[in-house]
Amino acid sequence: xxxxxxxxxxxxxxxxxxxxxxxxxxxxxxxxxxxxxxxxxxxxxxxxxxxxxxxxxxxxxxxxxxxxxxxxxxxxxxxxxxxxxxxxxxxxxxxxxxxxxxxxxxxxxxxxxxxxxxxxxxxxxxxxxxxxxxxxxxxxxxxxxxxxxxxxxxxxxxxxxxxxxxxxxxxxxxxxxxxxxxxxxxxxxxxxxxxxxxxxxxxxxxxxxxxxxxxxxxxxxxxxxxxxxxxxxxxxxxxxxxxxxxxxxxxxxxxxxxxxxxxxxxxxxxxxxxxxxxxxxxxxxxxxxxxxxxxxxxxxxxxxxxxxxxxxxxxxxxxxxxxxxxxxxxxxxxxxxxxxxxxxxxxxxxxxxxxxxxxxxxxxxxxxxxxxxxxxxxxxxxxxxxxxxxxxxxxxxxxxxxxxxxxxxxxxxxxxxxxxxxxxxxxxxxxxxxxxxxxxxxxxxxxxxxxxxxxxxxxxxxxxxxxxxxxxxxxxxxxxxxxxxxxxxxxxxxxxxxxxxxxxxxxxxxxxxxxxxxxxx
Amino acid sequence: xxxxxxxxxxxxxxxxxxxxxxxxxxxxxxxxxxxxxxxxxxxxxxxxxxxxxxxxxxxxxxxxxxxxxxxxxxxxxxxxxxxxxxxxxxxxxxxxxxxxxxxxxxxxxxxxxxxxxxxxxxxxxxxxxxxxxxxxxxxxxxxxxxxxxxxxxxxxxxxxxxxxxxxxxxxxxxxxxxxxxxxxxxxxxxxxxxxxxxxxxxxxxxxxxxxxxxxxxxxxxxxxxxx
Numbered sequence: 001x002x003x004x005x006x007x008x009x010x011x012x013x014x015x016x017x018x019x020x021x022x023x024x025x026x027x028x029x030x031x032x033x034x035x036x037x038x039x040x041x042x043x044x045x046x047x048x049x050x051x052x053x054x055x056x057x058x059x060x061x062x063x064x065x066x067x068x069x070x071x072x073x074x075x076x077x078x079x080x081x082x083x084x085x086x087x088x089x090x091x092x093x094x095x096x097x098x099x100x101x102x103x104x105x106x107x108x109x110x111x112x113x114x115x116x117x118x119x120x121x122x123x124x125x126x127x128x129x130x131x132x133x134x135x136x137x138x139x140x141x142x143x144x145x146x147x148x149x150x151x152x153x154x155x156x157x158x159x160x161x162x163x164x165x166x167x168x169x170x171x172x173x174x175x176x177x178x179x180x181x182x183x184x185x186x187x188x189x190x191x192x193x194x195x196x197x198x199x200x201x202x203x204x205x206x207x208x209x210x211x212x213x214x215x216x217x218x219x220x221x222x223x224x225x226x227x228x229x230x231x232x233x234x235x236x237x238x239x240x241x242x243x244x245x246x247x248x249x250x251x252x253x254x255x256x257x258x259x260x261x262x263x264x265x266x267x268x269x270x271x272x273x274x275x276x277x278x279x280x281x282x283x284x285x286x287x288x289x290x291x292x293x294x295x296x297x298x299x300x301x302x303x304x305x306x307x308x309x310x311x312x313x314x315x316x317x318x319x320x321x322x323x324x325x326x327x328x329x330x331x332x333x334x335x336x337x338x339x340x341x342x343x344x345x346x347x348x349x350x351x352x353x354x355x356x357x358x359x360x361x362x363x364x365x366x367x368x369x370x371x372x373x374x375x376x377x378x379x380x381x382x383x384x385x386x387x388x389x390x391x392x393x394x395x396x397x398x399x400x401x402x403x404x405x406x407x408x409x410x411x412x413x414x415x416x417x418x419x420x421x422x423x424x425x426x427x428x429x430x431x432x433x434x435x436x437x438x439x440x441x442x443x444x445x446x447x448x449x450x451x452x453x454x455x456x457x458x459x460x461x462x463x464x465x466x467x468x469x470x471x472x473x474x475x476x477x478x479x480x481x482x483x484x485x486x487x488x489x490x491x492x493x494x495x496x497x498x499x500x501x502x503x504x505x506x507x508x509x510x511x512x513x514x515x516x517x518x519x520x521x
Numbered sequence: 522x523x524x525x526x527x528x529x530x531x532x533x534x535x536x537x538x539x540x541x542x543x544x545x546x547x548x549x550x551x552x553x554x555x556x557x558x559x560x561x562x563x564x565x566x567x568x569x570x571x572x573x574x575x576x577x578x579x580x581x582x583x584x585x586x587x588x589x590x591x592x593x594x595x596x597x598x599x600x601x602x603x604x605x606x607x608x609x610x611x612x613x614x615x616x617x618x619x620x621x622x623x624x625x626x627x628x629x630x631x632x633x634x635x636x637x638x639x640x641x642x643x644x645x646x647x648x649x650x651x652x653x654x655x656x657x658x659x660x661x662x663x664x665x666x667x668x669x670x671x672x673x674x675x676x677x678x679x680x681x682x683x684x685x686x687x688x689x690x691x692x693x694x695x696x697x698x699x700x701x702x703x704x705x706x707x708x709x710x711x712x713x714x715x716x717x718x719x720x721x722x723x724x725x726x727x728x729x730x731x732x733x734x735x736x737x738x739x740x741x742x743x744x745x746x747x748x
Contacts, residue, residue, distance in 0.1 A: 134599055134602075138602065138606075141606045141610075145606075145609060145610060145613070152617060152620075155620045160617060160620050161630075162633075163617060164552055164614075164618075164621065164630045165630060165633065167617065168552075168559075171559050171614070172547065175559070175562050175563065175566060178603060179566050179569065181599070182573050182596075185570075185595075186572070234633040234635070
C-alpha cells in the first residue's frame with residue numbers, strides 16, 4: 001500500500017497546475033480544488049489505517065534507495081497529522097467557496113486563490129511525510145511561499161504591513177534551518193532522518209548539541225514558541241478569514257510536528273528538555289496574558305493560539321510516552337478547534353461588520369446559531385470536561401505529574417492556570433460579543449447558510465475527538481511508543497540496516513562518510 | 522580511504538562576511554535593504570554548503586572520474602535548490618516592497634499594532650513617545666518629495682486606532698485616479714491601470730493579483746468599511 005504515501009503531495013500539486021491553467025473559470029477551479037482535497041482526505045485516512053496496522057509506509061522517490069534518494073515516510077504520527085489537516089483543509093475550502101458564492105467572485109483575485117491553496121496543501125503534506133531533512137526544508141518553503149501569497153492576498157495596506165513582518169521572520173527561520181542542514185551534512189554526511197538517527201549518536205556530543213539547537217531554533221520560530229512568537233498575533237488576523245483559519249490550524253503545527261520528529265528521532269537523549277519545558281511554560285503564560293488584554297476577537301484568538309502551542313511543546317519536552325501521546329492528541333484537537341474558532345470569527349465579522357469586541361454585541365439574540373457555534377469550540381479550547389480539549393489537557397497534566405520533577409510540576413501548574421485564563425478570555429469575548437447590547441445597532445445582514453456548514457462540521461469534529469477518544473488515545477499511545485523506540489521508523493526506511501528499497505542497491509559498498517545523503521527536492 | 526575535510530579558509534571567510542553583512546542589512550527597516558540582506562545571507566549559506574561538500578573534485582560520473590577524486594554532488598544539488606527557492610522568495614519580497622511603496626510612499630516595515638497603540642496611549646497622557654521609528658515624520662516628508670508615480674500625497678503613518686485598513690486608498694495607491702479616492706474605482710482604473718498592471722505582473726509572478734479588486738479573496742468588508 002505504499003502507493004498511498006506520495007498521493008497527498010502529488011494530488012494537490014497536479015490540481016494546482018490544473019487550477020492555474022483554468023484561471024478564468026472559477027467554477028471549474030472550485031470543483032478541482034474540492035475534489036483534490038477530498039482525495040487527499042481519503043488517501044490520508046487510508047494511510048492512517050495502513051500505518052496503524054502494517055507499520056510505517058515508505059516510498060523511495062524515483063526508486064533511489066533510502067540514504068541516497070529521498071524517502072517519504074508515512075508512520076502513525078505523520079498519517080494522523082495528514083488526516084486531521086486534510087479535514088481542516090477541506091472544511092476551510094468549502095467555507096471559502098461558500099463565501100465566494102455569496103459575494104460573487106468578480107473582482108476578487110480568486111484565480112490565484114485556488115492554486116495557491118492547493119500548493120499550501122501540498123507543502124504541508126510534504127513536510128509531514130518527508131523522511132529527510134532537506135526535503136523537509138523544501139516542504140517548508142513550499143508552504144511558506146504559498147502562505148506569503150495567501151496572507152497578502154489583494155495587497156491592501158494593512159496586509160502588506162502585516163505580511164512584511166511575517167515574510168521576513170519566515171525567511172529568517174528558513175535560513176536558520178538551512179544553516180542547520182549544512183552543519184548536519186558536514187558532520188554526519190547524510191540528511192536522511194533514519195540514517196541520521198544512527199549516525200548522530202556517534203558524533204561529538206558538543207557538536208550534536210549545536211545541531212540540535214540550530215534545528216530547534218528554526219522550528220521554534222515556525223511553531224511560534226515564546227520568545228520567538230511575536231510575529232504571529234500581529235500577522236495572522238489581517239488575512240481573509242479562511243486564510244487565517246487554515247494558517248492558525250496548520251502552519252504552526254507543522255513546526256510542532258518538526259520538533260516532535262527531530263526531538264524523538266534524532267536527539268532522544270533529551271539534553272534540551274529542561275529549556276524546552278521552560279519555553280513551553282512561558283509560552284503558555286505569556287500567550288494567554290496577551291489574549292486577555294486584547295479587545296479584537298481575531299487577535300485574541302491568535303494569542304490563544306500561541307499560548308496553546310505551549311501545551312504541545314510541554315508534552316514534547318516531558319519526553320515520556322504519556323507526554324508525547326498527549327501532545328499528539330492535543331495537536332489533533334487543537335488544529336480543528338482553533339480553525340473552527342477562526343472560521344466562526346469570520347462569520348461574526350460578516351454578521352457584525354467587525355471583530356472588535358468594543359463594537360460588537362447582541363449577537364446572541366440576533367443569531368443564536370452563531371452563538372452556539374462559537375460557544376462549543378470555545379469551551380473545547382478552554383478544556384471544559386466532556387470535550388476533547390479537556391482530555392488532551394488532562395493527559396498532559398498526568399504526564400507532567402508522572403515525570404514528577406519540579407519543572408514538570410511547574411508546567412502542570414502553568415497548564416492549569418492557562419486553561420483557567422483561556423476560559424476567562426473566551427468568556428469575556430463571549431459576553432461582549434453575544435450577550436451585551438451592542439453600542440450601536442449592527443448592520444442588518446445575514447450570514448449565508450453554506451458558510452455555517454463547514455464551520456459547524458469542524459466544531460463537531462473537535463467534539464467528536466472526545467467521542468472517539470478511546471481509539472484515538474490508543475492510536476496516539478502507539479504513535480508515541482513508535483517515536484520513542486525509533487526502531488519502526490529506522491527499520492522501515494533502511495530495510496537491511498544499510499539501505500532502503502530501490503534499484504540502486506548494487507552500488508552498496510563501504511562508502512566513506514560523504515557518500516550518503518540525499519538528492520534535492 | 523583518508524578523507525580530507527579541512528575546509529578552504531577563503532570559503533569560510535567569504536561565508537562569514539556574506540552572512541555578517543546580510544544580518545546587518547536585515548536589521549534595517551527598509552524592505553529593499555532587508556531583501557538585499559536576505560540574498561547575501563542566502564549566498565553565505567550556499568557557500569557554507571560548498572564547504573560542507575569537502576574538497577573540490579572531478580565530475581561524479583562513474584567511468585569518467587576515479588571514485589576517490591569525485592566531488593560530492595549532493596551539496597551542489599541542495600545549493601541549486603536553495604538558490605531557486607531564494608530567487609522565488611526574493612521576487613515576492615521585492616513585489617511586496619514595491620506594493621508598500623505604492624501604498625505608503627516608502628517600503629519601511631512599520632510598527633505593529635500593539636506598538637502603535639502603546640505610542641498612542643503615551644501620546645494621550647502627554648508622555649514623550651519613545652518609538653523605534655522616530656524618523657517617521659521625516660520619512661513622510663521624504664516620501665512626499667520622492668514619490669512621483671501618482672500625485673497623491675502619501676498616507677500619514679497609520680493612525681493609532683483599531684485595525685487600520687487602507688482599502689479606501691487602494692484605488693489611488695495602485696495608480697488610479699488621484700482626485701477621486703472615494704469614487705467608483707473601476708472606470709477610472711481601467712484606463713490608468715494598464716502600465717502599472719504590467720509592472721506588477723512582471724514583478725511578482727504568482728503574487729496576489731493586484732490588478733484585480735483590492736478587497737482580496739474576501740470580498741466582504743474589512744473593518745474600515747464597517748458602518
